Amino acid sequence: MSYDLKLKDKVAIITGGGQGMGRAIALTLGGTGMHVVVADKNSTTAEQVAGEVRALGVQALPMHVDVTDQLATERMVQTTLERFGQIDVLVNNAGFITWKKFADLTPEEWQLNIDVNLNGVFYCTRATIGHMIQRRAGRIINISSDSAKVGEAGTGAYAAAKAGVMTLTKVLARELGRYDITVNAICPGMVDTPMAAGTPLGQLSPEKRAQMIKLSFPLGRVAQPQDIADTVLFLASDGAKYITGQAISVDGGYVTA
Ligand SMILES: NC(=O)c1ccc[n+]([C@@H]2O[C@H](COP(=O)([O-])OP(=O)(O)OC[C@H]3O[C@@H](n4cnc5c(N)ncnc54)[C@H](O)[C@@H]3O)[C@@H](O)[C@H]2O)c1
Incomplete structure (x- = not known):
């Protein structure tokens, strides 16, 4: 029996698509025959990734978008609809x-973390759902974080924003289910990307790091971006049509509850 993901010629917007997980998600969805909008505040990397996606034989549109800029997110949706006529999947990944102890966080740092990680999800989702409601179809996949479940020391502003994303995911799932729109969150633990290189774990000596990883992750390794992209692929696919309102940890067993 062959299995149809039912993704061919569908259209996805991926925020933060220019590197790390976003790049892996763009290439993975493109590899199924989806057309992809690579939205990133870094237009150079967005263009590079869009080129890589195009090489897979599908269409890819790079877009310079800062998700903290509401007008820019509205333009992103408008331009996508003008080019492709539909949006099937929104991946809020930017x-x-x-990384700072709460006592050392400045109000500006707090605000920036909330702006990018929470308000960005609000703006992009708000700009997209009118179209999805009209079509009575859509998938919204929010990249949250295990730090929202665990409350990792040193991640106060970030974890609070990611917890907001997790709760918003549940609210949206309830509000949008009647339109056949599913809304789910993925909570990565530690993923081997440029972001992770700046974390305390990323700065340990190779020996200490290997030891910490063995202790913390039952599967004995941190994630590769592809591990997250594979879960996005599943949540975007027809196989996940009855899953909504979930916050799925993809973390090698770091969080088990
Ligand atoms: N790497 C990890 O260990 C880890 C763990 C849990 C969750 N996450 C989450 O996964 C997602 C992807 O992380 P990553 O590790 O690939 O990060 P990354 O830093 O490697 O890439 C993030 C991308 O988002 C873009 N971006 C940042 N701010 C933006 C903005 N305001 N507007 C538009 N684009 C913006 C960057 O230019 C970059 O291309 C993030 O939401 C992150 O919080 C990462």
């Missing part, structure tokens, strides 16, 4: 972290 993210930013300040």
